[in-house]
Amino acid sequence: LGASAEEAECLTLVAVRRYLVGKDLTEDVTSEDEFVDVVVQNPTKFPTRDISKMLWDLAREEEPREDMIRRLGEEVVAERIDEFETQQLADVACALAVSN
Secondary structure, eight states, rough: OOHHHHHHHHHHHHHTTTTTTTTTOOOOOOHHHHHHHHHHOOOGGGGGHHHHHHHHHTTTTOOOHHHHHHHHIIIIIIITGGGGHHHHHHHHHHHHHHHO
């Protein structure tokens, strides 16, 4: 039996919800799009080391969350590329490769 789209999205949020803990955010995140929006809108609360780990977590899901990974890559990593260390960028590249 396959998981519905809603169940799949919930499972993904479980994989990344730990990155929201202790962030003191006013937004209630209930979808992948909301999660990416929160990360984009609050760059100081999501250090680059968390972003690279988060992408790996998403890439290693049983069904990698390609759309979410792509959005994080385009809207977070590309916009903040100068903040990432070389190893973090290598991790991001590997996560992108593994997810496709």
